[in-house]
Amino acid sequence: MDSRTMLQLSHMSKTYCSDAGSSVAALDGLDLTVGAGEFVVLIGPTGCGKTTLLNIVAGLDSPDAGEVRRANGLLPGRNMPCVFQHYTLFPWRTLLRNVTFGLEMRGTPRADRLAIAANLLAKVGLTGFEQAYPHELSGGMRQRAAIAQALATEPKLLLMDEPFGAVDDATRRDLQQALVDLWQEGGMTVLFVTHNIDEAVVLGSRVSILSARPGRIVREFRIDLPRPRRRTDGAFADQHLRIREALICETGKPDAA
Ligand SMILES: Nc1ncnc2c1ncn2[C@@H]1O[C@H](COP(=O)(O)OP(=O)(O)OP(=O)(O)O)[C@@H](O)[C@H]1O
Ligand SMILES: [Mg+2]
Incomplete structure (x- = not known):
């Protein structure tokens, strides 16, 4: 290969x-x-x-x-x-903490996690929804968040x-x-x-x-x-x-x- x-x-x-x-x-x-x-x-x-x-x-x-x-x-x-048809966000975490989840698992420092998540949420058009929970969002917004979550760890x-x-x-x-x-x-x-x-x-x-x-x-x-x-x-x-x-x-x- x-x-x-x-x-x-x-x-x-x-x-x-x-x-x-x-x-x-x-x-x-x-x-x-x-x-x-x-x-x-x-x-x-x-x-x-x-x-x-x-x-x-x-x-x-x-x-x-x-x-x-x-x-x-x-x-x-x-x-x-992997991002699936039906969103795979954690319902008990805010959007911000959904996006930072993978970074937490990696031990990325908190300030870096927040900066990466803020940047990604802005890119998918979800600035202002950091503290919202998945059930408070439309299906399209959840999929935006799922993309941000998937991208947080730089796939x-x-x-x-x-x-x-x-x-x-x-x-x-x-x-x-x-x-x-x-x-x-x-x-x-x-x-x-x-x-x-x-x-x-x-x-x-x-x-x-x-x-x-x-x-x-x-x-x-x-x-x-x-x-x-x-x-x-x-x-x-x-x-x-x-x-x-x-x-x-x-x-x-x-x-x-
Ligand atoms: N765990 C499983 N046990 C038994 N059969 C399965 C299992 N998973 C998938 N199949 C069968 O294998 C075939 C392929 O399934 P798969 O889900 O990969 O198709 P797909 O192309 O993703 O379909 P769709 O476009 O409907 O999502 C199907 O006939 C399905 O019924
Ligand atoms: Mg399928």
Whole structure:
């Protein structure tokens, strides 16, 4: 694996077996390489193994076959946090103390923790809500806070599993922009799962299509559109159409839902 590679999955397979003896093949011979600094979007039909893949990358599950190679210094539970569709904030902590949690665990001095959290909360548009509790916020605000929480410990690889799937369209667009801005500051690689082609084209530097279950990568598109990306541009519509056609061809469905 060369020094520009952040993550390399080779011939990865995973089958779930129930106590009753039935089995479900979730992934079958999946290959995926993610370069340092890339923003890779995974898109594929429901049940094709996307969450399984992220869980394996995050070290929460293990493959039955194949290999997961991570860049030197990329450590599960340390610098590769996962943001999920449903917010994972601690309900008993204020926003500020949610964002500082990982830093507390690391023993970062209090003054540094507060400065880092204030900076991140400002970047995700939550200045003024430091002392609020998660239940006092909208779903979109909670997801902003979850992003700030994930970024507090300077992840090398940010894993995101449909993080904006539960918010309205306008909020989703705001969150997409906030995430792209943070990614463009540099130093971070993103592996992002979505069902939404529009989101994939807005965000990705590469879009990888998974087949229906058992999943493996069947097509990849490099997205070279300039940023900020405008949905009204002809090139955006062309890219959207190409991905949609590939999804229909590979999965039989016009979208990944
Ligand atoms: N713990 C488990 N035990 C048994 N089967 C499982 C388990 N987790 C996932 N599966 C099965 O494995 C397949 C892949 O699941 P996974 O959650 O990875 O899909 P997904 O692509 O994330 O789907 P979605 O788009 O709906 O989130 C599905 O058929 C699912 O039912
Ligand atoms: Mg999933």
